[in-house]
Amino acid sequence: MELNGAQIVVQSLIDEGVEYIFGYPGGAVLHLYDAIFQQKELKHILVRHEQGATHAADAYARATGKAGVVLVTSGPGATNAITGIATAYMDSIPMVVISGQVPSPVIGSDAFQEVDMIGISRPCVKHNFLVKDVTKIAETMKKAFHVAMTGRPGPVVIDVPKDITDPRIKVPYKYPRKVTMRSYNPAVLGHKGQIKKAVELLLSAQRPMIYSGGGVILGEASDELTEMTRLLGYPITNTLMGLGAFPATDPQFVGMLGMHGTYEANMGMHESDVLLAVGARFDDRVTGKLAEFCPHARIIHIDVDPASISKTVRVDVPIVGQVKPVLEHMIELIKDSKTKPSKKALEAWWEQIDKWRSIKCLEYDRNSPLIKPQYVIEQLYEVTKGNAYVTSDVGQHQMYAAQYYHFDKPRRWINSGGLGTMGFGLPAAIGVKLAFPDADVACVTGEASIQMCIQELSTALQYKTPVKIVNLNNRYMGMVRQWQEFSYESRYSHSYMDTIPDFVKLAEAYGHVGMYIDKPEDVRPALEEAFAMKDRTVFMDIITDRTENVYPMIESGKGHHDMKLRVALGTPTDRELA
């Protein structure tokens, strides 16, 4: 089959099994858009800003496990995509971004809409390719998907100069079924000896803790993690990125850990004697002060990326490999082992954990005449029966969603953890809804974040992706205000806007349904009404208590045992609990 470069790009995507491509046209990609126009299999989603394309593709990947695909033009199209590429990079999300480039002969001449996309994207991609020859397109595309999807996943950029897609130049096309790269061979199975050591250490624990992260979701190993955790009867905590990898409603789950983690999760970490870290990267929002991190614990760490191991915290038993086969192997060894977890020690440990739990660190004022954001999330959880895909933006609302929506399944919680990108939530919801048209998709957001990619409301209308926007409107950049309250004597420097738009009218202007909710008793009915409108995008502008803060909180530079709790509850002191 002879095809031109533009057709080869498109046909490669089809042969790779790509369903959707999120993009925005421009000069350098006109040949590509012409090729897209002349076929039916690959569906193009026209966003309203390239950042939206990247977040939608990224969320599609997070929800499905397949790579998200983006197409942008050179220059401003490419730079607009960078935030979304960096977002995917920080959370290890597989994505392939095709950027147009000025024609090869003029590269380097400051040509119209030229930027060095290879250079600009280099620090925030897993890898990037500049295509220099039309005969190399298919192979490069295959390599890009291979690199994006395997090992520790991540975004890959393919920069395609316009002359490479010239419709007049046709070459034979064949999409490779497989590629091998001599310089890229990510680990799969873990080292047997290390796995054996890990199991022995795990079974010898008196106060064990399992700390699992996004790697379990990326590695499709939730079932194995759940089986092993239940087999052992040990407590388990998840990072923000790992929520849903173990069912949140299971009694062995002690909640999220870290800066806004639960009291029981953080205290459990602090007092543990054996810590099993699975697909988690010891991020500073998780560890708090490194010198005080898990002072009593010997640490086992399973990660596919050797560079994640002993990066910030030295571990005792490193295992480099994919979580799934490693956990399978561990389960086998645990089942075969004559040593069983010490019943007595475990009972005492659970007793201690239950004491920590009994302070109910997530309790809040349920009698307030104002709408509490926590209440909204609890109601959202009930109305959607815990089955929705929840995307979020960045701020307090993100933490409330993480704390109060109990994710029982992986890939349901879609948020930007590593980069913390405001503007992520709405395009992400669109990407998820395209992947799962019959599922409930909620975007939990704030009045500041939502305005960063609000234009995608227009995309939602065009492609009929009825998502429900839950805007926790506290008239503040709440997360910023909270830090200013705690650390800057409440000097609220530029953390509020006094010209917040009328979101109801805005939603209506974009062709959607807008709702304004300012009484606690209206929250539940409004949510029910919104989710009953199966074919409409609904923007719920919910006016919440603007003074509410996220608790617990470990302020930066403090250790896990040093949490700020909601004082109004008369929480017992650590000493009383010990």
Place this chain on the structure above:
Amino acid sequence: MRHIISILIENESGALSRVAGLFSARGYNIESLTVAPTEDESLSRMTIVTCGSEEIIEQITKQLNKLIDVVKLIDLAGAPHVERELMLLKVKTTDQDRGEIKRIADIFRGRIIDVTSTTYVIEMTGPSDKLDAFIDALDKEKIIEVVRSGPTGISRGEKGLHL
């Protein structure tokens, strides 16, 4: 501690900037970096001299290995090896000190490879500290220019860095 890291990397455009970018983005030290093609033209060999604590060096080698274009890597400091650096040095000469400069160069096994009525260009290879010592042995005022390649190294014995 000082480490010499040797890398075989795909000979692609941009490969050098990936390595250099990694060092600057992560704030690692880089004392010198040399790069040249190898007998296999699809590969380049890079030699990086860096320093840092064991933890930092561990991260550096892991992060370098993680670069998709890096095919193989060794830390030469981990095993017996030899290292050499090339230096070209231009000095002012007068009728009085020509003999003296030549004698010092001979002691260090340097070769005079260019002569004018007022200058010498001396070529010298050796471990970096030998080159340092030679510079120290000369009168600072006389040195016009020093060009050093940065060290390259190779492990001893039968093992080698190849595919």
